[in-house]
Amino acid sequence: MKVKTLKACTNCRYLATEEEFKTKDGKWLCPVCGSTEKPTREWQGYLIIVDYTKSDIAKKMGIEHNGRYALKVRGES
Ligand SMILES: [Zn+2]
Numbered sequence: 321m322k323v324k325t326l327k328a329c330t331n332c333r334y335l336a337t338e339e340e341f342k343t344k345d346g347k348w349l350c351p352v353c354g355s356t357e358k359p360t361r362e363w364q365g366y367l368i369i370v371d372y373t374k375s376d377i378a379k380k381m382g383i384e385h386n387g388r389y390a391l392k393v394r395g396e397s
Pocket residue numbers: 329330331332333334350351352353354355
C-alpha cells in the first residue's frame with residue numbers, strides 16, 4: 321500500500337484510506353475518534369503504533385488505538 325494515498329484525521333491524526341473514513345452512506349467518520357470532519361491529505365511523516373499499551377510515544381500523543389498516525393497535519397501549529 322502506498323502510504324501517501326492515505327488520509328489523516330484532523331482530530332486524532334489517524335491515517336487510513338478514504339474508504340476507511342467513509343460510512344456506508346458516504347459521510348466522513350473517523351473509525352478511531354469518531355470525528356465527522358473530512359480527513360486531509362495534507363500531512364507529513366507518520367508512525368505506526370503496533371501496541372499502544374507499550375508505546376511511550378502513543379502515551380505522549382494520547383493514542384489509544386493501534387494503527388498508523390500522521391506526525392503533522394495541516395492546520396496544526
Ligand atoms: Zn480521528
